[in-house]
Amino acid sequence: MTKAFDIKNEKTYQLAVIGSPIGHSLSPLIHTTLLDYLGLKYTYEKAEVNEGELAGFIERAKESCLCGFNVTMPHKRVIIPYLDEISEDAQRFNSVNTVKISKGRLIGFNTDADGFCMSLPSSGEELKDARVVIIGAGGASSSLALKAAYSDAASVTVLNRSVEKASEICRAVTDSTGISSRPLSLSSENLNTECADADIIINATPLGMAGTKHNFESLEFLEYTKKSTVVCDLIYNPSETELLKKARTLGLKYINGLGMLIFQGLIADKIFLDTDFDAHTVAKLIKEKYEKAI
Ligand code: NAP
Numbered sequence: 001m002t003k004a005f006d007i008k009n010e011k012t013y014q015l016a017v018i019g020s021p022i023g024h025s026l027s028p029l030i031h032t033t034l035l036d037y038l039g040l041k042y043t044y045e046k047a048e049v050n051e052g053e054l055a056g057f058i059e060r061a062k063e064s065c066l067c068g069f070n071v072t073m074p075h076k077r078v079i080i081p082y083l084d085e086i087s088e089d090a091q092r093f094n095s096v097n098t099v100k101i102s103k104g105r106l107i108g109f110n111t112d113a114d115g116f117c118m119s120l121p122s123s124g125e126e127l128k129d130a131r132v133v134i135i136g137a138g139g140a141s142s143s144l145a146l147k148a149a150y151s152d153a154a155s156v157t158v159l160n161r162s163v164e165k166a167s168e169i170c171r172a173v174t175d176s177t178g179i180s181s182r183p184l185s186l187s188s189e190n191l192n193t194e195c196a197d198a199d200i201i202i203n204a205t206p207l208g209m210a211g212t213k214h215n216f217e218s219l220e221f222l223e224y225t226k227k228s229t230v231v232c233d234l235i236y237n238p239s240e241t242e243l244l245k246k247a248r249t250l251g252l253k254y255i256n257g258l259g260m261l262i263f264q265g266l267i268a269d270k271i272f273l274d275t276d277f278d279a280h281t282v283a284k285l286i287k288e289k290y291e292k293a294i
Contacts, residue, residue, distance in 0.1 A: 013042040014065050015272060018049040018057060019072035027070055029293065030265035033286045038277060042067070049075065058082045061101060068100040068272040070265070076139065083108040092150065092176070093143040098268040111267040112140065112260070113147035116232075118267070118279065119259025126200060126230060127151035133194050134158050135186065136204035137165035140234055144202060145169050149177040156181045157194050161205075191221035198225060202232045208241035219246045227251065236261060237294075262286050 017027040023046070031044040049057045051074055058079075061069065071079055076095045080086060083099065086108040090096045096108035117124025132148040134141050137160035145156050146169075156173050158181070160166035166183035173181035184190045195201055208215050219242060222231065231247035236258035240248070247254040266279040 012065060013040075013067055015042055015044045015068055015070075016047045016066060017045075017070040017072060018047045018054075018075060020048055020050045020074065022046045022048050022072070025072065026261060026290065027072075027265060029289060030262055030286050031070075031269060033289055034266060034269050034277070034282050037282055037285065038273070038275070040273070051075075051078075054079060055082065058106070062104050062106070066101055068098065068268075070268055071097050071099060080108065082106065089113065089147075092146050095139060095143060097264065098271055100271050109268070109271055110143065111264040111271070113143045114267050115262070115264025116144055116234075116260040117147065117151075118263035119255055119257075120200075120232070121230065121253055121255070124151065127153050129154050130199035131197050132156045132200045132202070133198040134202045134204055135191075135207075136160060137162070137169050137183075138204065141202075141204040142169050142172070144204065145173050145181070146176065148200075149173045149179040149181070153179060154199075155179065157184060157198075158182070159184045159186045159190055159194065161186050188218045188220065191218075192224055195221040195229075196224040196226075198229055200230045200232065201225070202234065203241075203243055204234050206235070208233065208238075208243055209235045210237045215242055219243060222246050222250055222252065225250075225252060228253075230254070233257060234260060258287065258290065259283065 017025055025046050028044050035042050054075055079096050084105040090108045090110040093110050095110050098109040098111050100107045127148050128151055130153050132153045134145055137158050148156050158166040158169050163183055163185045170181035170183040173179055206212050229252055231252050231254040233241050233243050234257040235241050236256050239256055244254045262283045
């Protein structure tokens with residue numbers, strides 16, 4: 001049996017990340033770098049909390065010195081009924097990655113999509129009026145499709161192996177914002193056609209990730225894009241996937257997923273600590289630490 005997370009009884013300010021598995025989480029690196037930068041004496045811990053342990057964890061969290069915690073798989077959706085309040089984005093995405101504890105009340109937020117926007121070359125401004133093509137239809141795709149739609153994108157196309165999941169996301173996009181949204185199956189033909197018109201292409205699948213043998217069957221679709229297209233891979237390991245390597249070779253603008261990961265954490269810290277700081281300066285420090293650590 002896995003040991004449930006043990007919240008310390010010490011009277012210190014505590015922060016944590018909960019999930020399962022949590023061993024490889026980069027959250028401590030992100031948050032402790034910021035806490036050191038601000039000179040704050042908070043602790044930040046990784047907490048293995050399995051599916052059946054969430055209710056118990058929440059009860060103990062309310063009685064503890066925990067000021068807040070980050071939430072990752074598998075709790076991002078199932079935690080919602082346990083919270084006293086959730087933010088507009090968390091409600092829209094039906095997903096919570098940040099919980100602030102204030103006077104015994106638990107308030108849920110979702111900072112993933114804002115983190116992605118901050119990692120874009122123009123901090124998200126490029127979503128307005130953009131033709132956005134998202135590959136994949138899981139949790140990340142869903143949040144980013146809705147974020148693009150609420151940012152007044154011109155259109156959102158979702159390509160996925162199982163087209164039914166893409167259809168669900170596109171329905172949610174159109175129903176909630178009226179933005180034109182099209183689900184398509186993930187074929188080379190569809191990629192070639194859709195990417196030719198795209199302003200932003202986002203890979204929200206594990207295709208090309210370290211540790212998986214699966215990759216795009218063909219990257220030919222990048223050859224049809226406009227020179228101004230921004231290619232985004234949510235993967236950060238490896239730092240340059242085959243997709244991004246080809247984007248670089250073709251002279252396109254591109255970003256990997258490390259910026260999104262770092263900025264979602266720093267936005268969460270602004271919420272936990274109720275303080276402001278230059279996130280881009282701290283993100284640079286975190287990137288340097290990460291590159292030294294890998
Ligand atoms: P998810 O909910 O599990 O969704 C995964 C998606 O990838 C599904 O649409 C799935 O298609 C598709 N997929 C998986 N294996 C595939 C394959 N062999 N061929 C084609 N499609 C495949 O995952 P998620 O949370 O959305 O994450 C998606 C990616 O984004 C992951 O690489 C994750 O590491 C990354 N991510 C990065 C950040 C960041 O901060 N940088 C944050 C969140 C996620 P089906 O629906 O057909 O199964």
